[in-house]
Amino acid sequence: MIAATARADAGAFAYRLLRLDPQAVIRLRPLAGGRAQLWAMLPFKVLATRTVATDLTADTTVAAADLLARLDDPQLPPPTRRDAQWRWPLPPARVPVVERLPVDDVVGLARAAEATLRTAAAEGVGARPVGERVLRDALLDHVAVVVTAPDGQSAQVPQRLVQGLVRMNFHGSGRDGMVTVRASAAWTGLSGEYGSVWLAGTSPLRLS
Template identity: 30%
Template sequence: MTGPERGIWLVDATHREDLATFVERAMRLDDAAVIRLRERAGGQVVAWVATGFDVLASRVVAGTIRPPDLTAGADALARGLDAMDSSGHVDPGFPMDSAWRGALPPDSGFTHIDDVPARVVLELAQRGVTLAKQHGSAHGPPVSLLDQEVLSVSSAQDNVGIPMRCVFTLTAMAFLPQSAAASRDTGFDPATVAADEIVRVRALPAWLRIDARFGSVYRRRGDPALVLR
């Protein structure tokens, strides 16, 4: 590879659109969001954002980056994606590495706990939105609602509770294949998702991971405050 010393090189326009959607959703949650990008073996780039729900969100696209671990402002990255040239190069803007606070979960080693129908997740999101409107404030949903474990999944090795924080992050980041109308209206209509669509729950002793069709969310187990430390 020759050319710029710093940047992202995406395989094609489809991956540009995927990353642009991720960045746009991150900015809806926080217009000052920063995006961390890390190169993964096999020609992949993983994008990360620390959401206001104290949950990490990530999405994988095909491409390469230089350096192999960089952080960019979401607004600058969005502009770079809009201007991606014919070589697939994206200018991520001014380095923002010092703005990223906290460790990332490992790439591997997670144990599969169980699969959950996506419709169940959307039903939980519907209820959560209703409760947030009833009991929330200008600062958002109450902490008690966000911390409430709304689903429990288990395997022979582990039992995991899924807090509303993770449900809200999955829907806010559009990681489930909702209809455009449902997503726009925050209706999260379960009927717009195929009955066999699932989310996969995995875990490590220190991390909860939930994989959906368009991305994954991660939450520290134990002391939740550690997710951004």
Template identity: 40%
Template structure:
């Protein structure tokens, strides 16, 4: 039976908040849990904005890589009050997204969280006025670059969809002292806020020739 063991109750509560936001965005969300050295577990979800969101908890996980239903994990987190719980039935086949590398990330710059929050609010208002036939904002709008962050010889273009993911997952804060750290590899970008991070490929994958 899979087992997730938290270092302390606060870690379970924080992961519960993360999973609750993911399920609010997508009722069919699945959560990928991956253990790493130092007694840490990374939780990953794929948001409706084609952006990954992640949060790290101090915990142990067996098996070390497991995908479960967001609803099942959320129910377990809400019901089980001890430090050990069964995160749910393995559903590894439902995880379809590639995960970014764990090494070779380069710090680019830091952004004021309030500025990013204001940009996200403006983008959400614009999206409401440009809803497509499916009821969602068009991809052309989501793919618009709203920020270009430069530093350490890199220029990272941040599309609106990343800000939507930050906002939708509840990661943004209006606190004047809060910042968002921007890191990148050659292929990926990552925006780290206080309550979690969003990650996306910097360049579209080229289609395979057949």
């Protein structure tokens, strides 16, 4: 299913996904040229995707745990298909680039948010205790950065996209690397060295 040369990349995707959601499924969507996109819905309510080499010809959804097991042992039989468990639309193939951000800045935003969550959970907000789930949801909805392209188009990037990119390790490790912000009327995405995360239904694009 997954080419031998791509097992490490696919394994990293499945492993990090399972750390966030042990019940997650992965959609394998074939592309031209012997490649396929791996897609998954993260607990942050954003889609994550990475492209790998494969000889797969059919659009297939499987349990992330089943895929990881077969990457470790290719002699196992093919995983059970779980196509009915995939319920999310995908972004279009081409979404305009709005801006590029330094990797270090994006990682800094993620770490600052995590520190804020720990402090608020321990000390409360305004000296009042607040449930961790309420804090987490509020933090994920917080606009981490607003970017504006030279033509005046701007997009709001919520913290849930930042967390998704960093927790899946899509940002890469290069000090001089960049994260690309893409946006349309219906989708906002962050793309790093190893993959992308997407948020639907936010209508983030506006004209300044």
